[in-house]
Amino acid sequence: MEGEEKVKVIVVGGGTAGWMTAAALTKLLPTRCDVTLVESEAIGIVGVGEATLPHIRGFNERLGINEAEFMAATRATFKLGIEFRDWARKGDSYIHPFGAFGRGQGDVDFHHYWSRLREAGADVAPIGDYSMAVTMAYANRFALPDPDPAKVESTFNYAYQFDATLFAPFLRSIAEGQGANRIEGRIVDVELDGETGDVDALKLESGERIAGDLFIDCSGFVSLVIGKTLAEPFEDWSKWLPCDRAVAMPCRTETALTPYTSASAMDAGWRWRIPLQHRTGNGYVYSSDFTSDDEARAAIVAAVEGEPIAEPRVLKFKAGRRTRSWVRNCVAVGLASGFLEPLESTSIYLIQAAITALVELFPEREISPIDRDEFNRLIDLEYDRIRDFLILHYHATERADTPFWDYVRTMSVPDTLQEKIDLFRRRGRLVKYREGVFLDASWVAVYTGQRVVPEGHDRRADLPPMDGLVRGAAALRDEIREKAGRMPDHRAHIERYCPMAEAA
């Protein structure tokens, strides 16, 4: 066992997926694999995934990355959630926070008490007012969560908004420091073994041949190995998620540095706004069935709030995933395995989920189908749950003012999602599972934010006397406001903690 031969891993493509994979494998399995990454400077990276989920912190921690250094290097800001504007109705807005509603403790979830107050016609604020993360976000405040679980300042989590084009080089230096090899070159061919059909080697433009045992396809939308070469079918989800283009255009940050990402509904899709230290990322995700590229371009130009710093750039994609992400000796990570629009910032999370599963199921040179099947099962679960959560955002709307919104409002959704919605509508209950990226509070945020109103609540929420409940809710709201008010301004916190280097 000790003398087992190392697995020769070839990472196909740099970019966020490629370098995250290389950094993780060299850190966590140094004695089991040799990692070579092949990339070409001539090929750009997509790098739309600028906003992340709190899980990224666990990834960085495992790699021993210092938070302040990482944030300075990637010009990052803090992120407490996502603001959704105009989704259920024009004029609506809510934040899906990284954190609990209420104190996040006790047997009965806070939203049941909130529902009871609402049903009774009591004086009750929007549910976000009872969330530490939401209140901090709207006040542009930030401080790290308090470690004492008894305090309301402990009831939130956070992620980052960063420049993905800077994250890859940051990881590259870590991965190379841990022994990853990098080969510059354009791949012109992928050689398969004539007998087994496994991938043997990559052929580069220079004529060089790169052989390996395990190929990690991080080639992005091109999906060079798993898609183009191994022809793994793509499951198309565009009937539920019809957006298939995005037009991106960064601008200068001229307003407050918000500790949250915004997603504003547009006529044929939605628009992101991601504030970084040095600029603000903007983009319009739309469906080409409902609007043209020119119209979309015009819409984003009209919408950006600061001076543009690049021309609008159009990207094309299709929602869905490869039927399997691990086929033969090829594991697809990131866009090569599938695509879900960045509405809930899941792109980097999905990369991370694939890397985590790969590390936990890391094969020998001879690959066991048991490891491979388990990997595919885990990745399917991630994709399917995120898919349902995204569809909810579109489907839970009352908007019929454009053909796009009318379509998503009236389309039929997967049974798995319809059951979840029906259950919540009844009595505010959530389909319970512990494994998965978006847990109870996230579903509650989107349901309540998009007018999926429960008809009833948990009976246990009827126990406290009404006047005590009213007072308690008001006191909680005041306490949260007061605590948030004492926290530093988001920009001031960043300038002290992790300012980017000047003269970029």
Place this chain on the structure above:
Amino acid sequence: MSDIQRVLVAGGGIVAWSAAAALKRRLPMLDVLVISSPPPEDSLADRLGNTLPSIAEFHSDLGLSDEDTIVRAQSGFRFGSLFSGWGGERADYVHAYGSYGASVGGVPFHQLWLREGHPISYDSFSLGSELGRAEKFANAGMPEVQIGYGLRLNVDRYCELIRAYALHLGASERTGGVVEVERRDDGFIVAAILADGARVGADLFVDCTGPGARIRSRIDHEFEAWSKWLLCDRVSMTRDREESLLDEIAATPNGWTSKCAAAFSSAHGSGEGLLLSQGRLAKPWVRNCVAIGDAAVLVEPLEWTNLHLAHSQIDRLVSMMPGADCAPVELAEYNRQCNAEADRVRDFICMHYVTARRSEPFWKDASSVELPDSLQHSMSLFAERGRLPYYEEETFTRDSWLAVLFGQGSYPRRVDPLAFALPSEQVESTLSACRESIASFAASQPSYREFISQLGQRAPA
């Protein structure tokens, strides 16, 4: 949407009274009436006093203290079970609750132990096993190695205690059995007819009458039998109580036996025992009638899960209480969770047989059954690399699964590569340090007998 107001609980054992107490304590606005009759002799959850550690949480939700449930009810403690003869010629092993060893740098402990070539038995790294074998007691573990304990209930005393508590909380009681039910056109039950002819109406009927499911069985008989996976079809119980911290579960030629209970296959030999048809209802909750305990799931008491399952169902009943119309969408989620839980208990029990190493015809047959898909999934991942997949609603922890698998001599084909991220010397020293700290901690604890006799002095006469 109208609410459920009147709840009728049928049954008269621990399960029924526990359900009544939980409903009254946690949903005091309900009217709870127990139609009580002595539990049938084959109702395992009502008649077996061995519990899992989860009972502590059930008690705390009910507001019952250790003073009540342990001192006054004269309960004993148990750290787990000692399996003898299951691994053929292999030494006995202990499945204790709590942790086995401690992970290092994110690498699970058992992978480190496997990497070192499993030098000493896996249960040497369990504090519960160490204490149990030495008949020593501790009610808390060490920071790095946790223990868990279940109780040994004195069934009659405990049932009296929980009944008194339910009545104290406001439940009412009426003695007599349910002989008939009155149903509406849509199948909902309107009233139960008792032996004396009385008619008792309710909005929700909670059937805790044991395997016969006297109310729930009037709606349908859809039952998923587990007999192709679990061959024991007879069970027997004694009124004896194990006095030590570990229950010895001895393999017999056609089943197993312990001080309190035994199970065997009648097709593989003779013996005295009650009929046991292992399996579960396809849907424990249909319309306004929910089956709890043995009325919903029948499983041999090999790992003492019967009362645990009942508690877990009661907890769900409280936290998922639907409206009076018992909407299918709400019941479906309840049933999904209950079934997932029962099926994983089935898998865990079945795993004991498929990895046992005995040569009698019963054991040959029991170990060669075709596995349920979910167990096949667990077993093949374990066999490949010692990994156990996570399942929702799983009762037993990964450490419990591993305790039995390793105890019976099942090892994976290879060690997880993550275990090689640490230098060999570090792994070796971690293992020996862990072993030493467990041994010295255990040695410093009082004897169990001493501890129990001190508790006994606090008990009222």
